């Protein structure tokens with residue numbers, strides 16, 4: 001057993017996880033680490049092929065009560081009763097296996113197909129233009145607060161049919177639940193979110209609209225396909241996944257462009273390269289660092305090691321997307337890279353539902369930014385950028401940039 005200590009959880013790892021992942025992939029690619037706060041152990045997969053086969057393998061799953069012996073379930077969940085506040089937002093498709101996963105995903109799948117999403121193009125362009133208009137007269141902005149966050153949250157709020165004016169509340173709750181302020185803050189945020197969404201659901205029962213929320217409320221009313229907890233959890237997942245990720249695509253992608261002046265020049269000179277450029281942004285410094293976890297439902301061999309039944313595994317997407325076995329010169333940011341079979345959106349049955357939307361948002365947001373701002377530079381040294389303390393979502397808290405207007 002290799003005993004080099006890899007502190008995946010360290011604060012400094014968040015700013016530049018790639019160096020550590022490269023080392024792990026080289027010396028112990030199927031690596032078991034223990035979280036310093038929870039004391040729990042997790043397996044991390046860092047090779048591309050291992051990640052893909054893991055994500056496709058239905059012997060890894062989420063609903064351990066259904067598949068594991070009671071003592072293994074107890075080992076993971078502990079003795080206490082599950083907290084009802086978190087339970088009310090946890091029963092979404094990303095936490096479920098088939099057939100529940102299939103049932104919930106099929107309820108919203110049609111709203112996110114590439115053809116339907118393409119209809120949003122003019123509205124997304126308009127949102128990007130309005131945000132850029134609001135920067136007039138400023139020579140320094142926070143690319144996250146002023147652009148990367150408001151764009152996707154406005155799009156997903158409009159699509160769902162929840163008030164865009166409340167977007168700062170959504171952000172505070174999701175950040176609270178996901179990674180800020182400890183357990184009590186997380187619980188309080190989950191409770192406020194649940195109360196707010198329950199009120200929205202009641203409102204749509206009285207006043208139906210042309211939106212996804214009304215559609216889902218009708219499904220709940222019709223009976224046995226969607227219950228209230230599943231509906232609340234679905235809204236939570238769509239709202240969180242709909243913005244906490246795309247904000248990182250816009251910001252991490254722009255950072256990669258700023259740090260690679262030849263590539264930003266190439267894209268400015270040829271905006272048609274935006275499609276492969278967005279794919280490269282997703283690969284090079286993607287918005288999601290690791291997938292959510294799955295449990296081994298039986299003893300499973302992966303990459304030459306046996307993962308015992310019950311153990312928890314995650315695919316380190318950032319590591320897989322720089323695997324030299326798959327990508328030539330993996331540490332080079334090349335906006336014309338071809339082929340580019342990155343797995344920034346995951347793989348298998350939980351492959352990102354919002355991928356077409358995220359791609360369209362990234363494409364329009366970055367091109368509008370480059371067209372309107374002939375100069376964008378970091379306003380602080382790179383080392384001063386403050387990264388989120390999350391192993392799941394890879395992004396900055398703020399990204400101060402100096403800009404010049406066209």
Ligand code: HEM
Pocket residue numbers: 093094095105237238241242243245246249286287288291292293344345346347349350351352353354355357358359
């Ligand atoms: C660049 C932006 C995005 C990235 C990189 C991303 C990435 C991912 C990844 C890696 C997964 C799989 C997680 C796992 O297997 O544990 C996932 C799932 C998911 N994503 Fe995204 N996502 C993005 C944007 C969005 C957007 C805009 C939505 C909008 C609704 C969305 C909705 C979802 C949903 C619902 C799932 C769960 C799918 C399932 O369980 O079947 N994502 N995403």
